[in-house]
Amino acid sequence: MSLAPRAVLVHRTTEYEELLARHGTRGQAEFFLASRGRSITDVADRHRRAARAIADVAAAIPLTWRQARVERSDLDRFLFGPEDIVVVVGQDGLVANTAKYLSGQPVVGIDTDPGRNPGVLVRHRPADAGRLLRAAAQRGPAAEELTMVEAVADDTQRLVALNEIFLGPTSHQTVRYRIGPDRDGAAPEAQASSGIIVGTGTGATGWLRSLWLERGSTLALPSPAERRLLWFVREAWPSPATGTSRAAGTLSGAEGLRVTVESDRLVVFGDGMESDALSLTWGQSLRAGISDTALRLLI
Structure with missing residues (x-):
């Protein structure tokens, strides 16, 4: 029964x-x-x-x-x-x-x-x-299948979010990392910034949109059910050791963004839930991309 x-x-x-x-x-x-x-x-x-x-x-x-x-x-x-x-x-x-x-x-x-x-x-x-x-x-x-974003660390920690995932420092200080596409042969770029936002079409009405407007970005914002993400680096700092050429982009299908930590601590949280965050340290890496899980929101 x-x-x-x-x-x-x-x-x-x-x-x-x-x-x-x-x-x-x-x-x-x-x-x-x-x-x-x-x-x-x-x-x-x-x-x-x-x-x-x-x-x-x-x-x-x-x-x-x-x-x-x-x-x-x-x-x-x-x-x-x-x-x-x-x-x-x-x-x-x-x-x-x-x-x-x-x-x-x-x-x-x-x-x-x-x-x-x-x-x-x-x-x-x-x-x-x-x-x-x-x-x-x-x-x-009828239900609308809303795309979600996920972050998976190299130690199997996993976090998903409906609007966006934030990767960055626990304070307003700068964090160092290497960033690049998650594919063989792609050379990462060393960066120093106040963090990275990876967002969905649902998040395109909030934090992601504010970054998009601030940059005057020509990237098309995704729709909530579209299996495409946008990502932005916040305040990337140019220096002899760090670059700014990879400050924004899109992810679709199986594409992913790979971030390797080069600071004492980097946190990852979704949709503003800072109390439920992943914590990464020197040498650890994380992949952000489209989640297999979608939100089934009844219409």
């Missing part, structure tokens, strides 16, 4: 909850915000909308299903199962935070604050949750 589907509801602690945890009472939080020219009213209203959305989605889960809830900070410790249907209730960024821990499970993005969130990844309203969950269990609804 097969198990009933499990709906995993992913959410994030609200700003209001964080203020209460820090200051103890609503009155103290209100005084703190007022001293900085802010009102607690908007913060509390957003909290109520988020709580209502979570309650509505939870109520829409069929009674015969299993349920689980996970907060953003616990994602790296939560074990998703192959039969899970993941419901992300919050902002677009929360979908990206969740994607790196999945392996093909269908995802429903529920917008808690329409008009405030862009709604690129959280495309649905709480009232749509029941219909989408039942359809997902029957493998019925």
